[in-house]
Amino acid sequence: MGMNCVFKMDANIVMLGTGNVGKSALTVRFLTRRFIGEYGHIESIYSHNVLVDGRETAFNIWDAPCSQCCESSRQEKQAQWADGFILVYSICDRASFNAVARMVPHIRAARDHAGAEKVPIVIVGNKRDLHHYRTVSSEEGRLLALGTDCQFYEVSAAENYHGVLMVFHGLAERIREARAAGRKPAAAAAGIKGIVKSMSAVFARKRTESL
Numbered sequence: 001m002g003m004n005c006v007f008k009m010d011a012n013i014v015m016l017g018t019g020n021v022g023k024s025a026l027t028v029r030f031l032t033r034r035f036i037g038e039y040g041h042i043e044s045i046y047s048h049n050v051l052v053d054g055r056e057t058a059f060n061i062w063d064a065p066c067s068q069c070c071e072s073s074r075q076e077k078q079a080q081w082a083d084g085f086i087l088v089y090s091i092c093d094r095a096s097f098n099a100v101a102r103m104v105p106h107i108r109a110a111r112d113h114a115g116a117e118k119v120p121i122v123i124v125g126n127k128r129d130l131h132h133y134r135t136v137s138s139e140e141g142r143l144l145a146l147g148t149d150c151q152f153y154e155v156s157a158a159e160n161y162h163g164v165l166m167v168f169h170g171l172a173e174r175i176r177e178a179r180a181a182g183r184k185p186a187a188a189a190a191g192i193k194g195i196v197k198s199m200s201a202v203f204a205r206k207r208t209e210s211l
Ligand SMILES: Nc1nc2c(ncn2[C@@H]2O[C@H](COP(=O)(O)OP(=O)(O)OP(=O)(O)O)[C@@H](O)[C@H]2O)c(=O)[nH]1
Pocket: 017, 018, 019, 020, 021, 022, 023, 024, 025, 026, 036, 037, 038, 039, 040, 041, 064, 065, 066, 067, 126, 127, 128, 129, 130, 155, 156, 157, 158, 159
């Protein structure tokens, strides 16, 4: 087991998505295997060491409530820091899906440049247990991911631990592959400005929509 330390990998993951979609619920489910129902609105960076395919992996997960995600200094830090993104929407909330759809190309444009590996992104449709209230079909989620080279999962943080595990492990695998294929994905200075601007735009628009 000690030998695994040689291969220890750090994976900095940023959770993004509009309010109430379950970013904290997914994070806490992954960390503790539990669903506790209410999570408050506290920004946290959690660290968690686990084995992914026999490799020791240190997950650092940045979970910020949506109310704070418009602050550009925070977005700039996140964009610099992230090795991978988890973009969360609720299958019962069409606006949250639209926000994710707008975010993906902006992250791609900001973080991906010629010759570099694409920054790994996982799109997650959460609250699958509430299928009676579904307004976003699985097909739409799948197509969005397919067209933008993202991974896609539909999960329920409330009801299923395994699906949530797959999200985080899947992203860790992609981060490892991206590193093996090239250098560690890093944001170019211009790219960071781009991502900050576009994330502000996405969330500003979301606010207007919900008024
Ligand atoms: N039924 C159901 N409810 C869920 C699920 N995931 C989260 N919730 C609920 O949705 C609400 C919002 O969850 P949070 O994890 O706080 O959402 P968030 O995206 O972190 O929200 P912000 O902090 O506002 O950005 C809570 O009441 C959760 O209990 C799920 O899979 N199914």
